[in-house]
Amino acid sequence: DAKTTQPNSMESNEEEPVHLPCNHSTISGTDYIHWYRQLPSQGPEYVIHGLTSNVNNRMASLAIAEDRKSSTLILHRATLRDAAVYYCILRGSNYKLTFGKGTLLTVNP
Amino acid sequence: GAGVSQSPSNKVTEKGKDVELRCDPISGHTALYWYRQSLGQGLEFLIYFQGNSAPDKSGLPSDRFSAERTGGSVSTLTIQRTQQEDSAVYLCASSQKSSGIPFEQFFGPGTRLTVL
Secondary structure (H helix, E strand, O other): OOOOEOOOEEEEEOOOOEEEEEEOOOOOOOOEEEEEEEOOOOOOEEEEEEOOOOEEOOOOEEEEOOOOOEEEEEEOOOOHHHOEEEEEEEEOOOOOOOOOOOEEEEEEO | OOOOEEEOOEEEEOOOOOEEEEEEOOOOOOEEEEEEEOOOOOEEEEEEEEOOOOOEOOOOOOOOEEEEEHHHOOEEEEEOOOOHHHOEEEEEEEEOOOOOOOOOOEEOOOEEEEEO
């Protein structure tokens, strides 16, 4: 599986936007970009996914670079409940999700 | 509706004992996955079931690990002769479909296994 690189940790203030970056320079043309998050003491939770175009859903937005070698997960207004580890994952034609260490997001009140 | 459930939530066992971990996927989901997460680490894929197809066991770390899925629904992960390095959170996930459109995986809360 192609590898992703994320910062180990990021910090944000409540009600401010958060931009979580992910680099995936070896992405192949058929790889989807997935984001999951894991709240403390819980299983991971799907956030969003995309292929080429930017995507929006009720939880977040995903901005994908034109060359697809990087992407950014955008939380428009961070809340304390958004504090979690965020995983950026590339998924090809198979079913496996390969989780790295992700980015630990801390949200300050 | 009900999500993925796992039992027990916590399991403490002695080295050398066998353990069974259970997963109840979301009704109607044909794909079921097992992962494990060691302390401070990301998730490690263990095994995958899709309908009646042969499971993908490529992630199982040793022959002490096995899993089955009965009737296309409930799954049991068995670890024989447990070792201390087996201590981890074991997570189960299910999805509507595993190939083609990347359906999201829904995860259970996990079983925390501690081997003394």
